[in-house]
Every structure is written in C-alpha cells, then in structure tokens.
Amino acid sequence: MNITIGSMDMTTGIFIDNLSVQKVNLTTASPGGHVIGHVVYLHEWSSIHGSWGFADPESPVIDYSWAIGYASGGTQIQPFRSVGLMNFGFNNNVTLVHNTYIYITAIATNGADLRGISYSDPILVDLTPPDISGDEDAWEFNEVVANWDYEDPESGILFCKWAVVITAMSAYKEFPYSVLIGRTIYTTLTCENNAGLISTKSANGVKISNQPPSTASAVVETMPLSMTEYTPQINNQGV
Numbered sequence: 001m002n003i004t005i006g007s008m009d010m011t012t013g014i015f016i017d018n019l020s021v022q023k024v025n026l027t028t029a030s031p032g033g034h035v036i037g038h039v040v041y042l043h044e045w046s047s048i049h050g051s052w053g054f055a056d057p058e059s060p061v062i063d064y065s066w067a068i069g070y071a072s073g074g075t076q077i078q079p080f081r082s083v084g085l086m087n088f089g090f091n092n093n094v095t096l097v098h099n100t101y102i103y104i105t106a107i108a109t110n111g112a113d114l115r116g117i118s119y120s121d122p123i124l125v126d127l128t129p130p131d132i133s134g135d136e137d138a139w140e141f142n143e144v145v146a147n148w149d150y151e152d153p154e155s156g157i158l159f160c161k162w163a164v165v166i167t168a169m170s171a172y173k174e175f176p177y178s179v180l181i182g183r184t185i186y187t188t189l190t191c192e193n194n195a196g197l198i199s200t201k202s203a204n205g206v207k208i209s210n211q212p213p214s215t216a217s218a219v220v221e222t223m224p225l226s227m228t229e230y231t232p233q234i235n236n237q238g239v
Contacts, residue, residue: 037051037104052104052106064106064109103122105120132148156193157193
C-alpha cells in the first residue's frame with residue numbers, strides 16, 4: 001500500500017501538523033442491527049443518540065468511538081469521538097436538517113489493536129409533528145361521532161388516540177348520559193409519529209340535548225311569489 005501526501009498543484013503549498021501514519025487492521029460488520037440510533041427533537045432542542053454492541057471472545061474491547069454523518073462512515077455532523085467502554089453515546093449540540101437521513105458509525109478497538117466497524121441503518125430526521133385537520137363531531141343516537149384527517153408524510157403515524165371531554169384540552173372521564181344533558185362536550189385527538197413528535201387537536205364541541213326544537217317563538221314570514229315555478233319535493237313546497 002502506498003500513501004502519497006501532496007498539494008493540489010505545483011504552486012500551492014502544504015502544511016503538515018502532527019501527522020502520524022499507523023497501520024490499522026479493520027474488519028467491517030454487516031450494517032444494521034449492531035448500531036442503533038434515534039433523533040430527539042423538542043422545542044428547538046435536538047440531540048442524536050446511538051448505541052452499539054460488539055463481541056470479541058479472544059481479546060477484550062478496550063475502546064469505542066463513534067461518529068455521525070450523512071453517509072455510512074461520514075463525519076459531517078460529528079467526527080469520531082472516543083467514549084471509552086460505554087456502548088452508547090449522545091450529542092445534544094447538533095443542528096438537524098428536516099427530512100434528511102443521518103448515519104451513525106461505531107468502531108471498537110480490542111486489546112490487540114484490531115478494530116471493527118459497523119454502521120447504523122439510515123435514520124430519518126423528522127422535525128415536524130403530524131398534521132391533523134378537520135374537527136367535526138356530533139351526537140347521534142347516544143353516541144359521540146368524531147371525524148378527523150391526519151397524516152405525516154415524512155415518518156408516518158405511529159398511533160392516534162382520542163378522548164371525549166367536557167372541557168376542551170382537559171383530562172377525560174366517563175359520565176352517565178344524564179350528567180351530559182345540557183353540557184357541551186369535546187372530542188380530542190392525539191397523534192404521535194415515528195419520530196416521537198405529538199400533535200393534539202380538539203373539536204369545536206357539540207351540545208348534548210334530549211329536547212326537540214321549540215315552536216313557542218317560531219316566526220312565520222310571508223314570501224313574495226316567485227317568478228319561477230318549482231315542483232313540490234320531499235321537505236320542499238312547490239311555488
């Protein structure tokens with residue numbers, strides 16, 4: 001193996017500072033399974049967590065180092081850092097880019113100065129919570145009916161849960177029907193995506209009533225004769 005150190009052209013200088021060359025025996029493990037990583041993003045604060053597992057029955061592992069980048073083996077986000085014998089690491093001084101993939105690379109060094117390297121699967125950076133739209137609810141035949149639309153195009157929806165509450169955005173509790181008469185109830189939906197971000201939305205509310213419409217204050221107005229004739233239909237009078 002030949003190593004050549006030089007500048008880009010004949011007119012450009014080169015400065016060498018504390019350069020050392022060392023032969024390294026490196027083995028590469030199959031990607032996936034050995035290194036696990038995930039991203040945490042809360043209120044403009046972000047961090048990257050990684051963990052790994054290596055085994056060497058002949059010579060004990062004496063050091064682990066890890067790096068973060070935009071490709072397997074990359075160091076664009078974090079250069080290789082030693083964590084001693086800890087099989088995990090985290091970096092909370094990073095700036096994440098939405099809808100990009102990052103990779104964690106881990107290197108284990110044993111007592112014979114041999115190194116093994118393994119890479120994580122691509123980790124999607126999703127900085128936006130699920131999008132919840134629609135807030136229709138109704139009371140039909142002693143049942144609360146609610147309708148929503150929700151999506152998360154980046155990491156997908158992990159789960160959604162909903163509750164029926166008397167006050168919007170409050171904890172919920174089951175009440176007998178007699179207690180609900182005359183009250184306005186709200187349905188609240190909470191969705192979490194695969195990045196751990198949560199969205200919550202409450203409906204406009206529906207008032208529970210078992211009384212039919214009152215005709216005591218009904219007002220009848222006479223309308224001028226229409227110039228266009230309409231045939232009578234169900235619930236509609238012909239004019």
